[in-house]
Amino acid sequence: MTEEEARQALLERQAQLEQEDATNADSRDTVELQQDSVGRLSRMDAMQQQAMAQAQERRRAAERARIRAALERLDEGEWxxxxxxxxxxxxxxLRHDPGVAMCVGCAGGAG
Incomplete structure (x- = not known):
């Protein structure tokens, strides 16, 4: 994989993550108590869905940070x-994940 191919793949993944964030924004909103239409179990289910959406958003944020770091390494000639x-x-x-920052030995704790 060339540096330009890596940059393109990273930018595409970054755009995909931003789209996922925009699509799922309402899933992370506060769960309102509506006693007339939502029972206790429905509210618990809604809260669980909200927690899962928030966890996904945190994972996307971490991946975006990895992508930004990889793009910086590309700019600095260190990729x-x-x-x-x-x-x-x-x-x-690198072909599998152009954002990877460590070799297999170091990623596995041997480095």
Whole structure:
């Protein structure tokens, strides 16, 4: 994967995450108590759905941060090298996830 292909893949994923955020924004809103139409179990279900939506949003935020960091590494000429040991990251690993920051050894705790 070339640096330009990586940049394009990262930007596409970033746009996809932003779209998912916009689509799911109302799922994270506060669950209002409507005693006339929603029973206790329905409210609990709604709160659980809200919690899951908020957890998904946190995961998307973390992925966006990883993408921003990878784009910075691309700009600095450091993309493709492990941020811990400095060795080149395997091409197959980068093809699978161009946002990866560490080689397999360091990511597994061996580095």
């Amino acid at each position: 493709g090298y492990c941020v811990r040991c400095g060795e080149a990251i395997a091409a197959a690993r």
